[in-house]
Amino acid sequence: MVSPFLSHKVDWQTNTALEVSDPIASPGAISGTTEPGRHRKLAEAHEFAETIIAAIPDILFEMDRNGRYLQIWTKHPELLAATKQQLLGKTVNDVLPPEDAAAALRAVREADEKGVSDCHVIRIVQQDGEPRWFEHHVAKKAGSETSSQTFLVLSRDVTERKLAEHILDEARTRLLTVLQTIPDMVWMKDMDGAYLLCNHAFEHLVGKSESEIIGKTDLDLFDTDVARVLRERELAIDAGGAVINERWVIHQGSGQRILLEIRKVPIIGAEGKTTGVLGVARDITELNASREKIHRMAFYDSLTDLPNRELFYERLRQAMADAHSHRQLVGVMMMDIDHFKAVNDTMGHPVGDELLCQAARRFQASVRTADTVARLSGDEFAILLPSIRHANDLADIAAEMLKTFDEPFLLDGKEVFVSCSIGIAFHPDHSADANDLVKYADSAMYLAKRLGRGGFQFYSRQLTEDAQHRLMLESELRRAIERGELEVYYQPKVLVENGMMVGSEALLRWHHGKMGMVPPAQFIPIAEDTGLIADLGRWVFREACRTAAQLNADGSVPHKVAINFSSRQFQRSDLVQMVTEILDETACHAEWIEIEITESLLLDQQYETLATLCALRTKGISIAIDDFGTGYSALNYLARFPIDTLKIDRSFISSDDKRSAELVKAILSIARCLGQSVVAEGVETVEQAAFLRASGCDAAQGFLYSKPLPKAEFVKLPQFLSI
Incomplete structure (x- = not known):
């Protein structure tokens, strides 16, 4: 082969070099x-x-x-x-x-x-x-x-590079084609908030072409607050993942005010640095209207527009939870219109309905702004009175309410005199359970009726015996751990589609040497009030982590163990440290653990709670809302807090009311929109399981599959639980 650096070959026979041009040997x-x-x-x-x-x-x-x-x-x-x-x-x-x-x-x-x-x-x-x-x-x-x-x-x-570039170009073209055809609004911004690209749906929203949008910021395109725009962008960057919020904007194409669900994620460059933000927005105006309509149907009485039984109990449970920290009373009044049946029978049901509406307005006029007047059923009303300092205050309110019935009602052009009877019970003296508190107030109301109607009565019981029993339980509970009387039971969580077990819920049980099995409803509130819940919670968490590590040791189907955390546990500053130490101690992976909290926790110390939940989520632990639908929190908390799973309360699953079924479907729909999974609690019949499967529910737990079992029995369960 001839060197390209030599213009001609060298004639070695004549030892003559011809026209050498060589940069190496010039x-x-x-x-x-x-x-x-x-x-x-x-x-x-x-x-x-x-x-x-x-x-x-x-x-x-x-x-x-x-x-x-x-x-x-x-x-x-x-x-x-x-x-x-x-x-x-x-x-x-x-x-x-x-x-x-x-x-x-x-x-x-x-x-x-x-x-x-x-x-x-x-x-x-x-x-x-x-x-x-x-x-x-x-x-x-x-x-x-x-x-x-x-x-x-x-x-x-x-050639290979050109083919690769061709494939990339085709993929990019297809991606852009898809981007332009989807109904959601999609855009990309750089670190300064300037738009880099957008699709047709976003063009319609802004009322400008892509060429007019590129290079502009929200401050150029929308009438919005500067700090809010910057903060929304920083949240997506700081979170290192998806940030979801809702925002009302004016659609420039139609001129209508619409609600957008906006998802933003940071764009990570080749060197691992954030280079911008990708956003996707969906018009949820109709969904929001449906949510509000469903909320009205689910929680308000259609006749009087008062809160119904569900909302009353939700607010009652929340008020009782708040009363623990403020050392105040929570009063419950049950009212029944005397001889209401006679009004219906003699003047007709439309007149009876009008009487109920007028009575509702008088009840509302007699209470404070923070109180809740609800219609439970028929002519049965209930009033929730939080933040009561003395029982005498309840008596004064009841007396004032009875006076309003001294004035006649104008019904069908006639003046009609009607009285009502009132029963009163209050938390915590009469009960720490919302259902019992209402039942006791109802019993007091019937006592008022028996004593002549048109008056009020307090519920009474032997407080000394209850107080002594409570002290005894507290003393025994302090020794329960060292005696080995506590045990963690596990109830399977299965996929509704095929019954495959994918997780479980850890439930604390107390086997007392003499009293036998002590119900959690008796000792958990005592543990909360006395601060013992911290030690109990630590013990339960450690046992559950050990079980999770054991169940996931074979590396087959992942098994996630759910553990209930109380509001008192979240008040501890060392909660995240405790969780980290126990995970390391038990060799349990964070992704094997799910922490369950109640909706009420999202209302208390919101910023501290959000910080704790984000810290746990960052470690890889899932967050679930337990008994969803029975608390007091609004649905927007689902978008603000890092929630992975919603657990539908058993009351919705066991109810034969069509509204409960529709509410379950609504919760499933909302969860899908928010990218959250759903677990139905308290599934006890094949019919309930079939309904959940047809509605698209992810998972369920309940007696239909298995009751809570001790660990020794639980580990023997098959992977698939037939029904």
């Missing part, structure tokens, strides 16, 4: 030496050049300025457009198609003018008929006379 480098020395240096330079050529995987051409092939060096002759013998002496016009030949000649002219050419990619058809792409670099050969100037062409096969 004439100047060998001048002044003897003739044998010069030949030796030329030979060394020649061998060095040959070695370089042999190492180059590319094709090297020498051609004149007309594109004529003068010499060819290659280790892969199959990549040539023709054989070497066929190419030598021919021009690119003879070998290549006109367009490719013109491109090759342009590169030669460029090298002739500047010494070297820019990179040119040329398509060349191979000898077997297949096209390939080559990257050409052309350089003017040094040392030649101007009249016989030649050029060196380095040709590199870049």
